[in-house]
Amino acid sequence: MNIQFSKSTDYALHALLHLAHSKLHQNIGIKELSAALGVSESYLSKIMSKLRQDGIVRAVPGVNGGYELARPAEQITFLEVIQVIEGRQQLFECSNLSSQQHRLLAEDGAGESQRKSECLVKRVMDGAEQHLYQYLREHTIQSVLDEVFKQSNHAVNKK
Amino acid sequence: MNIQFSKSTDYALHALLHLAHSKLHQNIGIKELSAALGVSESYLSKIMSKLRQDGIVRAVPGVNGGYELARPAEQITFLEVIQVIEGRQQLFECSNLSSQQHRLLAEDGAGESQRKSECLVKRVMDGAEQHLYQYLREHTIQSVLDEVFKQSNHAVNKK
DNA sequence: TATATAGTGGATATTATAGGTCTATAATAA
DNA sequence: TTATTATAGACCTATAATATCCACTATATA
Known part of the structure; x- marks a missing residue:
């Protein structure tokens, strides 16, 4: 039973979705992310590191630090x-x-x-x-977000 | 590194190809198969058993026994x-x-x-x-066999 | 500059699965 | 009956996914 995406991929995609969705406040800390996804901070950190090394997110250490998308969501x-x-x-x-x-x-x-x-x-x-x-x-990450928006509109129109 | 088909799938597909190719002689024993693929008899047996349980091959025990396709190669x-x-x-x-x-x-x-x-x-x-x-x-298994034939023809025509 | 905050990287533990071997058993032909 | 061949199951090993913890580094701000 080899052919299945790992949980890490699941976490990564959902984390990116979270970042893309709340790009209002610049940095999202690992605490907020791990709480949103229901994963431990330590494990999620590892995944975020990989995403950073590949230029998908940016990480800022220190007070008020955290992660943000390194590129527009349409390009991920x-x-x-x-x-x-x-x-x-x-x-x-x-x-x-x-x-x-x-x-x-x-x-x-x-x-x-x-x-x-x-x-x-x-x-x-x-x-x-x-x-x-x-x-x-x-x-892309953006196309999923668009999908959410489309659904919401649909619901409103039906009202 | 999860997303990869297992070796078992590799073996299964090649074994089926072997059976489809030499359907002249009815039964192909595990010895011939394992020799052709370079896998141990015991391990390949397990794989063949699965294929049998799912109705892809038929198995005959005893002297001169072996495996054959349970259905035409076009249908696999x-x-x-x-x-x-x-x-x-x-x-x-x-x-x-x-x-x-x-x-x-x-x-x-x-x-x-x-x-x-x-x-x-x-x-x-x-x-x-x-x-x-x-x-x-x-x-399908047959479509791969057809591909072999096409290539051969191509080579002949070029001569 | 001191310090609390936040991400990084390494070491380690646990568990599941792929990949493989071996043996006893059942079925079949000569 | 005997040699042959597939079947089922117990068993082993190495590796990878999943996860945690800790020491370290970088930074914002008081």
Whole structure:
């Protein structure tokens, strides 16, 4: 049961949403964030550090310090956040020996080509990955906020 | 670093490819399979068992026994195989408390709606999941085999 | 400048799961 | 019956997610 985003990604996205939503007051401390998300301060700190190292948020130490978005919410995509937290390894890696199987398969067909000896299973999986990534690139922190706004308006109009 | 298909999925897909490719001789034993993939017999057995329990392959014990596809290769999708091996849990689960954050966000906007109290991060993620699944449904064991054939032809024509 | 405040980084603990081995058992063909 | 082959389950190990704690550094302001 490998294929699931970690809780850290959950926390990161919700924390960013919180920062984006309340950009009125410049800095949001870890206390406020951890209270809003229901996570310990120490653990959330780690996650925020990663986001800072990747230039997604800015951190200010000292009295009245805290975090704020380093960029406009429109420019922070789901994909980026996920890759910072989960790492950038690919969705699928082919075991070496298995890819040998494909070389044999190809030779069996009519030989010659396939000099890249690329695994065909991997090729499908890479396509899936690109599909997924494209979708995650199109969704940003801001687009979620817009969604909230749309829903609210909808409710008002129905009244 | 959570988001990666397991080796088991790799093995399962390659094993199925092997079965589909050499359907001339009815049964392929675990020995041949494990040799082709470079995995131990005992470990691959477990994977094959799962595939059998889900009706993807048939198994015959005893002398000259082995495995064969239970259905035509066109009807075995990547998605199905992945779900058998990886499980059917969702790509993303929202921590309870975080979803509370969204209720607040929504109320803040204009209240009322959002009675589903559904997490908006999760909604994006579910969309991503559906996107991914659609792609994986469109690719089958047979479609990979076809790809091999196409490549071979291409090489011949170029000659 | 002193000090309380707030983020950073390292060490550590816990638990779950992937990945893998081995053995006893059941089914089947010769 | 015997050799062969799949099945089920117990078992092991290494790694990663999740989480906590503490010492350290940076900064705003009294």
